[in-house]
Amino acid sequence: MKRYKKIYLLLGILAVVCAATIGVMQVEEHKEKIKNTDAVILSVPVDSVQSLSWEYESETFAFHRDEKWLYDEDEAFPVAEEEINGMLETFQEFGATFIIEEAEDLGQYGLDEPVCTIHLATEEQSWEVQLGGYSSMDSQRYVSIGDGNVYLVREDPLDYFDVELSDLIDHDEIPSFEQTTGIQFAGTENYDITYEEDSSSTYCADDIYFISRDEKTLPLDTSRVEEYLQNISSLNLTDYVTYHVTDEELTACGLDEPELTVTVAYLSEGESGEEISDTFVMNISRSPEERAADRETEEEEGNSEEEEITAYVRVGESQIVYRISGDSYENLMAASYDSLRHQEVFSADTMDIRQIDITLEGMEYAITSEEDEEEGKRIYYYQGKEVDMANFKSSLKKLNAVSFTKEQPAEKEEIRLVVYLDNENFPAVEIGLYRYDGNECLAVVDGEPVSFVQRSEVVDVIEAVHRIVLNE
Numbered sequence: 001m002k003r004y005k006k007i008y009l010l011l012g013i014l015a016v017v018c019a020a021t022i023g024v025m026q027v028e029e030h031k032e033k034i035k036n037t038d039a040v041i042l043s044v045p046v047d048s049v050q051s052l053s054w055e056y057e058s059e060t061f062a063f064h065r066d067e068k069w070l071y072d073e074d075e076a077f078p079v080a081e082e083e084i085n086g087m088l089e090t091f092q093e094f095g096a097t098f099i100i101e102e103a104e105d106l107g108q109y110g111l112d113e114p115v116c117t118i119h120l121a122t123e124e125q126s127w128e129v130q131l132g133g134y135s136s137m138d139s140q141r142y143v144s145i146g147d148g149n150v151y152l153v154r155e156d157p158l159d160y161f162d163v164e165l166s167d168l169i170d171h172d173e174i175p176s177f178e179q180t181t182g183i184q185f186a187g188t189e190n191y192d193i194t195y196e197e198d199s200s201s202t203y204c205a206d207d208i209y210f211i212s213r214d215e216k217t218l219p220l221d222t223s224r225v226e227e228y229l230q231n232i233s234s235l236n237l238t239d240y241v242t243y244h245v246t247d248e249e250l251t252a253c254g255l256d257e258p259e260l261t262v263t264v265a266y267l268s269e270g271e272s273g274e275e276i277s278d279t280f281v282m283n284i285s286r287s288p289e290e291r292a293a294d295r296e297t298e299e300e301e302g303n304s305e306e307e308e309i310t311a312y313v314r315v316g317e318s319q320i321v322y323r324i325s326g327d328s329y330e331n332l333m334a335a336s337y338d339s340l341r342h343q344e345v346f347s348a349d350t351m352d353i354r355q356i357d358i359t360l361e362g363m364e365y366a367i368t369s370e371e372d373e374e375e376g377k378r379i380y381y382y383q384g385k386e387v388d389m390a391n392f393k394s395s396l397k398k399l400n401a402v403s404f405t406k407e408q409p410a411e412k413e414e415i416r417l418v419v420y421l422d423n424e425n426f427p428a429v430e431i432g433l434y435r436y437d438g439n440e441c442l443a444v445v446d447g448e449p450v451s452f453v454q455r456s457e458v459v460d461v462i463e464a465v466h467r468i469v470l471n472e
Contacts, residue, residue, distance in 0.1 A: 031099040032434065040149055042094035042129075049088050054161050056116040061165070071168075076244045078170040087160045091120065091129070097140060108140040109133055109150050116161055131158055171237050172315035172322075175280055177229045179267040183209075189262040189335045193220065203348045203426035211337060221342045228340060231331040232262065232282060241312060241321045253312040253321055254285035260333055281316040284332050290297040301407035338404045345431060345443045345453060347400040352421045353393070354378070358465055359416040365469050382468055392464040399433075399461065401451035402440060408449055409434035409442050415462055433458045 053062035069084045071077035106112045110133025120131040130151070132142035135253075140152040183193040190470040193209050201210055202219035209220040242249050250256045262282045270276045286294075292309060308327030324332075359367040367387065369380045380389045396417075409432070417431045432444040433453070440452040 008162065020255065030291075035099060035101075037096050037151075039097045039099070040093050040095045041093045041145055041153075042127065044088070044089045044091045044094075044120065044122065044127070046085050046092055048122055049120050051121045052088065052119070054116060054118040056158075056161060059164075061163075061168070065234075073209075074244075077165075078243055080168050080170040080446060083163075083168050087157075088120065090155060090157050091127075091161055096143075097149035097154055097156045098138065098149040102148055103150040106132070106144070106150070111142060111144050111150065114144075116158055116243075118157060118161060128378040129157065131156075160435070162250070166238060166240060169240060169243055169320070170239075172318050172320060174233050174235060174237065174282075174315070175264075175266060175268065175278070176233050177264060177266050179275075180229060180264060181267060182265040183229075184263040184265075184333050185226070185260065186263075187258055188333065189260060191337065193225065195341075200425040203352075203421055203429065205349065205424045209340075211269070213337065218337075219342065219347075220337075220340045221347070224340045224343075228331075228335065229264065231328070232264070235313070235324065237313070237315070237320075237322045239323045241323050243320050245314070245319050245321050249321065251313075252287060252293060253314075254287050255283055255312060255314050255321065258283035258285040258314075259291065260284045260335060262332070264337065282332075283314045283316075284311065284329065284358065285313075286311050286329070314397075343401045343451075344397060345401070345445060345450065346419065346429065348419075348421055348423070348426075350393040350397060351378070352423060353389075353419055354422055355420040357418040357420075358469075359413075360462065360465055367468065373383070385471075387468050389468075391418075392397050392461070392468060395464045399431075399443065399453050399457050401443075402453060404451045405442070406449050407442065409436075409444060411435040411442075414441060414458055415465070417461075 019304040048454045049065070051064045053060065063069050063079065063084060064072060069079040069081050071079055091346065094156065100109075103109065103111075111130055114130035114132055116131040118128070118131070120127055128146050130142065130144040130146075134141055134156075135152055138152055141156040142156070143151045143153045143157070145151070177243070181195045185191055185193075186358070191211055191213070193210055195209055196210055197208055199207060199210060199217075201207075204219060206222050207219040208222055209225045210217050211220065212218075243254065243424070245255075257279070260283075262280075262284070264280045266278055266280065270280045285291075290307075294307070309329050311324050311326065311329035312321055313324055313332075314321050354369050355365045358367070367380055367382050367389070369378045371377075372379050380387050396419075412435045413437055414433045416433070417427045419431065421427060421429065428445050434442040434444065435455075436442045436452060437455075439455055441455050441458045443450050443453050
C-alpha cells in the first residue's frame with residue numbers, strides 16, 4: 001500500500017513539473033511574439049476627424065467638429081483650433097518601435113488601468129487609444145489601439161493631452177507692434193501720439209513719437225514709448241476670468257467704463273507681402289469697488305500702505321476677460337505725457353554740440369570747437385587751448401528729472417548753459433539750473449520750467465566746467 005502511495009506521489013510531482021514545463025514553454029512562446037517594428041499603427045488624417053475626447057486624471061474633455069471645433073459642454077467656448085489639430089497630428093502617422101502581439105497580461109504594461117484614454121472618430125470609423133505605463137528602459141509609452149497588441153510608440157501622446165481647459169482657449173493675440181503709426185489714450189489719459197520721422201519739432205534725431213499740447217508739437221522719448229508698447233505685447237493673456245463675458249461681469253470688472261483704453265495703429269504684413277494698416281485696442285481697469293477704495297486711500301493723509309491690485313484687461317470687443325498682475329496694471333497705466341517724455345534735461349546727441357556759452361558765478365565762459373575731418377571727430381577749445389569735454393558731456397547727460405514742474409524759479413541761478421548744435425531746426429538750447437532746496441535744483445529749458453533734478457547732478461556739471469576753465 002505504501003508502495004502505491006509513493007507511486008501516486010511521484011505521479012503528482014511529475015504532473016506538477018509537466019504543468020510548470022508547459023507553462024514555461026507557453027511563456028517562452030509568448031515572449032517570441034515580442035519584436036521590434038517600424039510600423040505606422042494609425043494613420044488618421046487630421047481633417048477627417050469629426051470628434052475627439054479623452055479622460056485623464058479624473059478630467060474628461062470632449063470636442064466635435066461643425067465647420068470648426070466646438071466644446072461639447074459649452075459651444076460658446078472659444079476653442080483653439082491649432083491646439084486641437086496639433087493633438088490630432090499625433091495620430092496622422094502614429095508609429096511604433098516595439099510590438100507585443102496578442103498581449104495577455106495588460107497589467108504589466110499599465111493598460112489594465114490606462115493613464116489616459118483617447119477617443120477619436122471620423123464619419124466612417126472610430127478608435128480608442130489607451131495609454132499605459134512608461135518604459136524607463138526605452139523611454140517610451142505603452143499603448144493599445146484596440147487590435148489586441150501592445151505597442152511602444154515613438155511619440156508619447158500624453159505630451160499633448162496632458163492639458164487643462166485653459167490651454168485650449170483661443171486666447172486673444174497681441175501683435176508685436178514692429179511698425180507703429182499712432183497711439184491713442186482714452187480714460188485717465190486723453191491724448192494722441194503721432195509717428196513722424198525726421199521731424200523739425202525736435203533736436204534729437206531718434207525722436208519719432210510726438211504729441212500736440214498747448215499748440216506745440218512735443219517729442220516723446222522713443223525708448224520709453226517702445227517700452228510701453230512692449231509692456232502690452234508681452235502680456236501673458238492666459239489667466240482668464242470668463243470666456244463669454246456678460247454685461248454684469250463687465251461691470252464687476254470695471255470694464256463697462258474702463259480706466260484706460262489704449263488704441264494702437266500699426267502696419268502688418270498681408271498674405272502677399274503688402275503692408276496693411278491695422279488697429280489693436282486694449283481696455284484696462286479694476287473693479288469699481290477697488291477704484292473707490294483707492295480714491296479713499298489717496299485722500300487719507302499719511303496712509304502709505306500699498307494695497308494689492310486686482311486688475312483686468314479686455315482686447316477690443318473680445319468675449320474673454322483676463323486677470324493681470326498688479327505690476328502689469330501699473331505698467332499699462334503709466335501712459336501720461338510725463339511718463340513717456342524725455343527724462344533728460346538735455347536729450348540731444350552730445351556729438352552735435354559745436355559751442356557752449358557758460359554763465360557761472362557771475363563769470364562768462366565760451367567753449368568753441370572745430371571739426372577734425374581726418375579723425376572724424378570734433379575738437380573743443382577754451383581760450384585757444386584744446387580741452388577734454390568727456391566729463392562735461394557725461395555730467396550734462398546725467399541731468400535727469402526727479403519730477404516735472406511748471407513752477408517758476410525763485411532762488412539763485414547756479415549755472416546757465418547755452419548749447420549750440422549742428423541742427424537746422426534747433427541751433428541752440430538754453431538751460432538754466434536754479435537752486436531749489438538742499439536736495440534738488442529747478443531746470444529751466446528755453447525759458448520754461450521743466451523739471452526738478454538732483455542737486456548733486458548740478459554740482460557735477462559745475463565741477464566739470466571748473467576743471468575746463470581753471471585747467472584743473
